[in-house]
Amino acid sequence: MNYLKPDQRIALLMHGGTANYGGKTGLAMLRYSPLDIVAVIDETQAGENLAQLTGIDRQVPIVASVPDALAYQPTVLAIGIAPSGGALPDPWYQEVKAAVAAGLSIVNGLHTPMAKDPAMVTLLQGDQWIWDVRQEPPGLKVGTALARTLPCRRVLSVGTDMAVGKMSANLELHKAAVARGLRSKVIATGQTNLMLGDDGVALDAVRVDFAAGAVEQPVMRHGPDHDVLWVEGQGSIFNPASTATLPLMRGSQPTHLILVHRAGQTHIHNFEHVKIPPLPVAIAACESLVTAGGAFMAAKVVAIALNTHHLDEAAAKTAIESVVAITGRPCTDVVRFGPEPLLDAVLNTPIPSVP
Numbered sequence: 001m002n003y004l005k006p007d008q009r010i011a012l013l014m015h016g017g018t019a020n021y022g023g024k025t026g027l028a029m030l031r032y033s034p035l036d037i038v039a040v041i042d043e044t045q046a047g048e049n050l051a052q053l054t055g056i057d058r059q060v061p062i063v064a065s066v067p068d069a070l071a072y073q074p075t076v077l078a079i080g081i082a083p084s085g086g087a088l089p090d091p092w093y094q095e096v097k098a099a100v101a102a103g104l105s106i107v108n109g110l111h112t113p114m115a116k117d118p119a120m121v122t123l124l125q126g127d128q129w130i131w132d133v134r135q136e137p138p139g140l141k142v143g144t145a146l147a148r149t150l151p152c153r154r155v156l157s158v159g160t161d162m163a164v165g166k167m168s169a170n171l172e173l174h175k176a177a178v179a180r181g182l183r184s185k186v187i188a189t190g191q192t193n194l195m196l197g198d199d200g201v202a203l204d205a206v207r208v209d210f211a212a213g214a215v216e217q218p219v220m221r222h223g224p225d226h227d228v229l230w231v232e233g234q235g236s237i238f239n240p241a242s243t244a245t246l247p248l249m250r251g252s253q254p255t256h257l258i259l260v261h262r263a264g265q266t267h268i269h270n271f272e273h274v275k276i277p278p279l280p281v282a283i284a285a286c287e288s289l290v291t292a293g294g295a296f297m298a299a300k301v302v303a304i305a306l307n308t309h310h311l312d313e314a315a316a317k318t319a320i321e322s323v324v325a326i327t328g329r330p331c332t333d334v335v336r337f338g339p340e341p342l343l344d345a346v347l348n349t350p351i352p353s354v355p
Contacts, residue, residue: 001131002194002195002197003105003107003129003131004035004076004107004131004195004197006034006035008035008036008075008076008105009036009037009038009072009073009074009075009076010029010033010035010036010037010038010074010075010076010077010078011037011038011039011040011041011066011069011072011074011076011077011078011099011104012026012029012030012037012039012040012041012077012078012080013026013041013066013077013078013079013080013081013092013095013096014026014040014041014042014080014081015041015042015043015044015081015092016042016043016044016081017042017080017081017082018040018042018044018045018048018050018053018054018062019044019045019053019054021163021269022081022082022083023042023080023081024082024163024192025079025080025081025082025109025191025192025195026040026078026080026081027054027056027080028167028168028192028193028196029078029080029192029195029196030050030054030056030058030060031056031058031168031335032171032196033195033196033197037058037060038060038061038069038072038073038074039060039061039062039063039068039069039072039074040060040061040062040063040080041062041063041064041065041066041068041069041095042062042063042064043064043065045062046062046063046064046068047062048062050062055309065095066095066096066098066099066102067098070102074104075103075104075105076104076105076106076107077096077099077104077105077106077107078106078107078109078195079096079106079107079108079109079110082109082110083110087110087111087112088110088112096108096114096120097119097120097123100120100123100124100128100130101123103125103128104128105128105129105130105131106120106129106130106131107131107133107195108130108131108132108133109133109134109191109192109194109195110134111134111204111205113132113134113135114130114132115130115131115132117130133191133194133195133202134191134202134204134205135202135205136202136205136206136207136210136214137201137206137214137217140206140207140210140213140214140217141210141213141217142209142210142212142213143211143212143213143215143216143247143250143251144213144216145250145253145296146216146220146253147216147219147220147223147251147252147253148253148296148297148354149354150219150220150223150224150253151223151224152223152224152226152227152228152229153227153228153229153255153256153346153347153351154219154223154228154229154231154252154253154254154255154256155170155173155228155229155230155231155254155255155256155257155258155346156231156233156248156249156252156254156256156257156258156290156299157169157170157230157231157232157233157257157258157259157260157305158233158236158237158245158257158258158259158260158286158301159233159235159236159259159260159261160236160238160259160260160261160262160265160276160279160282161236161238161239161261161262161265161268161269161276162235162236162239162241162242162269163269164236164260164261164262164265164307165260165262165305165307165334165335166232166233166234166260166305167190167192167193167232167233168334168335169258169260169305169334169339169342170186170193170230170231170232170233171186171193171196171230172334172335172338172339173230173258173334173339173342173343173346174186174230175339176338176339176340176343177227177228177230177343180343182227182228183225183226183227183228184226184227184228184229184230185199185222185226185228185229185230186198186200186229186230186232187199187200187215187218187219187222187229187230187231187232187252188200188201188218188232189201189202189203189215189231189232189233189234189244189248190202190203190204190232190234193232198232199218199221199222200218200232201214201215201217201218203215203234203244203247203248204234204244208243208247211244211247211251212246212247212250212251213251214247214251215231215247215248215250215251215252216250216251216252219231219251219252219253228346229252231248231252231254233245233248233260234248236268237285237286237289238268238274238276238277238282238285239268239271239274240268240271240274241270241271245289246289249289249290249296250296253296253297254290254297254299255297255299255351255352256299256300256302256345256346256349257286257287257290257299257300257301257302258301258302258303258304258305258342258346259279259282259283259286259301259303259304259305260304260305260306260307261276261279261282261304261305261306261307261323262306262307262310263306263307263308263310263311263316263319263323264310264311264319278326279304279323279326279327280326280327283301283327283329286301287299287300287301294355295355296355297352297353297354297355298352299352300349300352301329302329302330302342302345302346302349303329303330303331303341303342303345303346304323304324304327304329304330304331304342305331305332305333305334305339305342306319306320306323306331306332306333307333308320308333308336309333309335309336313336316333316336316337320332320333320337329345330342330344330345
């Protein structure tokens, strides 16, 4: 259930995350959410210009605290940061409590739940609510590979690391597909995409035995009525902390893969001892894993979504040209230059046959 409605006014809690990867949930909401975001709360950037700081064309004031944000009359506080360990530091937790006491509802995408926290619940009044986004849905079953019987394209984004832009690639491709008149649908598998209103499952809240089945359910729900499903990728097969890619592959039975990579990145973030393979090797690894020796459909990596946010435009174009030369596949930065080459690759590559 998505608690967010069009008439709500959102304040984003983003302390220390407005200008780095830690705030990717809030940044995605600022870039893609149609909801009215009235304030960003970040004590490290208070008073700064959001558009200049982030490159997101949205005029929202940055304030230092929840009390400061109340001047903009929000009705909901959404937690837009992901602190290490999945729990808010106590000062930020106290700010969430202050927001509830002031009458705001809460959207919580963290691993640590709040909806049953006595300190929070006792403050709720009237129609206030707390939405813990990371919840295992009821009625789960194991995966069955039935998604391969669907006639639609099922495009899974796979990353060379976590937090390289898989969700952004999906959303930009979906928007372009809709503009072409295709029946297009995003399948959310993470808390941010669910907060944006797409149907799916918070995959990292699901017990591993049911993970493939949890992905399979929304794919089967929407596949018959759509031309293309964009299945949000999670984690990376190259990251030692990630186990998400395999259930995504088995549950969605993808027909096409989009590889997502940050330009110039050679090692896994936070695990500098783990190298990212050269892109042709990474492509081969993903294609081998998805088909599992021919047990499943032989989906190919048809294009590369390259994250060039940290580069100037000239360097970004050079990086894209290099990836095209190295991989022999279309490549672009979908946020910066648009996703058309990648969408063309998906639409022009036939669906592989079912084994």
